[in-house]
Amino acid sequence: MKDEAAMTQRLYRSLKQLPGIRALIQTPWWKVRRHRLTLALSPRRNCHFTCFLRLPTQFEALSGPVLDFLTQNASAKPLDIAVIGCSTGAEAYSIASVLRQRHPDLVFTVRAYDIDRECIEKARNGRYTPEEVFRTDLSGSTTVTANFVGVTFDIEDGCYVVKRDVRNHVRFGLADALDPNLKERIGSADIVYAQHVLIHLAAHNAKRAFRNICLLLNPRAVLFVAGMDLHILQEQTRKHGLIPSGYKLEEIYRELNAYSDGWPWNYSALEPFMTVRKEWHRRYSTIFFKA
Ligand SMILES: C[S@@+](CC[C@H](N)C(=O)[O-])C[C@H]1O[C@@H](n2cnc3c(N)ncnc32)[C@H](O)[C@@H]1O
Numbered sequence: 001m002k003d004e005a006a007m008t009q010r011l012y013r014s015l016k017q018l019p020g021i022r023a024l025i026q027t028p029w030w031k032v033r034r035h036r037l038t039l040a041l042s043p044r045r046n047c048h049f050t051c052f053l054r055l056p057t058q059f060e061a062l063s064g065p066v067l068d069f070l071t072q073n074a075s076a077k078p079l080d081i082a083v084i085g086c087s088t089g090a091e092a093y094s095i096a097s098v099l100r101q102r103h104p105d106l107v108f109t110v111r112a113y114d115i116d117r118e119c120i121e122k123a124r125n126g127r128y129t130p131e132e133v134f135r136t137d138l139s140g141s142t143t144v145t146a147n148f149v150g151v152t153f154d155i156e157d158g159c160y161v162v163k164r165d166v167r168n169h170v171r172f173g174l175a176d177a178l179d180p181n182l183k184e185r186i187g188s189a190d191i192v193y194a195q196h197v198l199i200h201l202a203a204h205n206a207k208r209a210f211r212n213i214c215l216l217l218n219p220r221a222v223l224f225v226a227g228m229d230l231h232i233l234q235e236q237t238r239k240h241g242l243i244p245s246g247y248k249l250e251e252i253y254r255e256l257n258a259y260s261d262g263w264p265w266n267y268s269a270l271e272p273f274m275t276v277r278k279e280w281h282r283r284y285s286t287i288f289f290k291a
Contacts, residue, residue, distance in 0.1 A: 028274065035264035035271060039229050042267040044200050048119055050087040051135040052152070053094045053143050055226065055255045061247045061287055062095065062191075063102040066222050069289060070190055079108035082189035082216055084177050084209075085197030086112035089123030089170070090132070093162050095193070096169040097152040113175035113186065123172045126162035128153075133160045137258035177209035188218050195286075196227030199268050203232060210236045217290045226256050226286035230271070234283050244285035253284045 015021050024030050053059060070079065083092045092112035099106055114120055133149065134142045153160040175186050177197060194213045198206040206229065214236075217223060223242060225233065237244065253273050263269035277283055 028272070031264040032271065035269075036231070038264055038267050039203075039231075044202050044267065046116075047196075047200050047268075048087045048116065049196070050090045051143070051259075052090045052133055053098075053145075053148055054091070054259070055252055055286070056143050057248045057251045057255055058224065058226070058286060059094065059098045061245065061252070062224075063098055065245065065247050066191065066287065067103065067106075069222065069291075070220065076107075079106060079191070080187075080189045080218075081108060081110045081191040081193070082186065083110060083112035083193040084175070084213060084216075085194060086114050086119070086123060086172065087116075088119050088128075088132075089126065089162075089172065090128075091193065091195065092123070092170050092172070093126070093152065093166055094148075097148065097166045100166060100169065101151050108169060110170045111186065111189070112170060112172050114172075115174065115176045117174060120172050120174055126167055128160045128162075130158070130160065138261055139258060141258075143255070177212055178205060179212065182212040183215040186216070188216050189221065190218050191222045191224070192216050193224040195224055198225070198228040198232075203229065206232055207236060210240075214240045214242075214290075219290070221290045223288045223290065224286060225288065226252075227268070229267075230283050234279055237282060237285075237288050238279075240290075242288035242290055244282045245287035245289060246281055246285070247287065249281065249284055252286055256286065 016025065025034075081095060083095070086092050089112065092110045096108075096110050099108055112123065114123075133153070134144055136142045149160070152163060152166055154163055155161070173186070175182060177194065179185060192213055194209075198209055201209060210228075210232070213223070250273055253270070257270045257273075260266075260268065260270040263271055273284060274280065
C-alpha cells in the first residue's frame with residue numbers, strides 16, 4: 001500500500017514536470033475540481049477553534065438587516081437565538097455583546113450548544129486568556145476592537161471575564177446537531193447559528209445535521225451558516241427554500257477567507273470569490289432568510 005502511494009506521488013511529480021500539465025494545475029478550472037476531490041476524500045475531524053467577533057461584517061448584518069427582517073410587522077416579542085456548535089463560547093458571547101451594545105432595549109436570549117462537555121464547562125465559566133480574546137487571522141490581524149473588549153469583559157488578574165450584563169443573556173447546554181430529536185430537545189428559534197460545524201462532518205452527516213438545524217427555524221427566521229462544503233450549502237439551502245442575504249456578501253466572505261489556507265488541498269479552505277460560478281449569491285452567502 002505504502003509502495004503504491006509512493007509510486008502515485010512519483011508519477012504525479014513527474015507529470016507535473018510536463019509543461020502542459022504544469023500550466024493546467026495553475027488554472028482555477030483544475031483547482032475547483034481538485035478541491036472537490038479533496039472534499040470527497042478527506043477524513044473530517046472535529047475542531048474547537050473559535051474567536052470573538054470573527055466576522056465583523058456579519059455582526060453588522062445581525063444588528064441591521066437581520067433584525068429589521070425579524071421585527072418587520074411583528075409585535076415586539078423576545079428574540080430567541082440558538083447557536084449550534086458553540087465551542088468555548090466566544091461566538092455566543094459576541095452575539096450577546098453586539099446586540100446589547102447596538103440595541104440596548106432589545107429583549108433576547110442566546111442558547112448555545114455543543115457536543116463537548118469540556119467546551120460547555122469552559123463557556124459557562126466565561127473566563128478567557130488574552131490569547132483567546134485576541135486571536136488573529138492568518139495575516140496576524142485581530143478583529144477584536146478596544147470598544148468590544150470594553151463592553152464585553154472585566155479584567156481580573158490578567159484574565160478576561162465576561163461581564164454579568166452580557167452573560168445574563170447567554171445559556172449553555174449539551175446538544176448534538178445529529179440528534180433526530182434535536183427540535184424536541186431544544187425547541188425552535190428566530191435566529192440559528194451553525195457556523196464552522198458542518199464542514200467538519202462527513203457529507204451524509206452534514207446533510208442530516210442541516211435538516212435538523214432547519215427544523216429549529218421559526219416560520220420567520222434567519223440562519224447563519226458559515227463554514228460548510230459550498231456545494232452542499234447550495235444544494236441544501238435551495239432544497240429548504242432559504243433565501244440568501246446579499247448584504248455585503250463579498251466582504252463577509254473575505255473576512256471568512258482570512259482564516260482559511262491551503263485551497264485546493266485542505267478541505268476546510270475556501271475557494272476564491274468567483275462570480276462566474278452558478279448561483280454565486282447562494283454559494284457565497286453565510287446568512288439565509290426563511291420567510
Ligand atoms: C470549529 S468549532 C466552531 C465554533 C463556533 N461556532 C465558531 O464559529 O467560532 C465547531 C464546534 O462544533 C462542535 N460540534 C461538532 N459536531 C457537533 C454536533 N454534531 N453537534 C453539535 N456540536 C458539534 C465541536 O465540538 C466544536 O466545538
